[in-house]
Amino acid sequence: MEQRIDYYNVASEALNIMMEMEKYTKTTGIDRKLRELIKIRASQINSCAYCINMHTADARKMGETEQRLYCLSAWRECTFYTDAEKVALELTEHVTLIPTKRVPDELYQRVRQHYDERQYVDLILIINQINSWNRISIAMGNTATEK
Numbered sequence: 653m654e655q656r657i658d659y660y661n662v663a664s665e666a667l668n669i670m671m672e673m674e675k676y677t678k679t680t681g682i683d684r685k686l687r688e689l690i691k692i693r694a695s696q697i698n699s700c701a702y703c704i705n706m707h708t709a710d711a712r713k714m715g716e717t718e719q720r721l722y723c724l725s726a727w728r729e730c731t732f733y734t735d736a737e738k739v740a741l742e743l744t745e746h747v748t749l750i751p752t753k754r755v756p757d758e759l760y761q762r763v764r765q766h767y768d769e770r771q772y773v774d775l776i777l778i779i780n781q782i783n784s785w786n787r788i789s790i791a792m793g794n795t796a797t798e799k
Contacts, residue, residue: 656712656793670788673781680774685716686737689724690775692749692780693741696725700786705796707782736766745780 660667679683688711693705707722723730727741739762746753763772 655795659792660665661789670781670784675775677774677778677781680778681771682740682774685711685714687778688714688716688741689720689737690744690778692721692724693727693744695722695746695786696781697748698783698790700789701796702789702794703782703786711798732763739766740765743775744779745758747776747784 653662678684691707692704692711695707711721712718720730720732723732724741725735727738733741735773739759742759743763746755746759752796762771763775767775
């Protein structure tokens with residue numbers, strides 16, 4: 653599939669706002685590798701190959717291991733993600749699948765054991781940002797290409 657519309661040029665004001673949010677997410681106290689894991693996991697759930705391709709490449713450049721990237725969809729069964737990473741990935745799944753999963757109080761409490769109020773808000777913003785990018789990318793026909 654080819655990109656359907658040159659949306660960066662058609663709606664540059666809106667995309668600039670999205671890019672400003674992207675810049676903000678990089679200033680948070682959330683570990684940069686975890687940010688990429690969140691982006692990859694949400695993109696896996698949303699089946700956004702373009703974003704999976706982009707963020708796995710970014711994670712590798714940051715030093716993320718192949719093992720952790722390959723096993724991300726089965727993170728619950730792995731010992732090489734920290735408890736803080738696991739609860740952030742669980743939150744990612746719940747927010748990404750919010751119509752069916754919601755964010756129960758019990759999950760919120762477990763997240764708060766590892767992240768303060770500001771970090772919780774930042775996690776939610778990071779998760780929402782990648783979900784927005786996934787939806788834009790899929791709707792616009794972006795495809796993953798070999799490099």
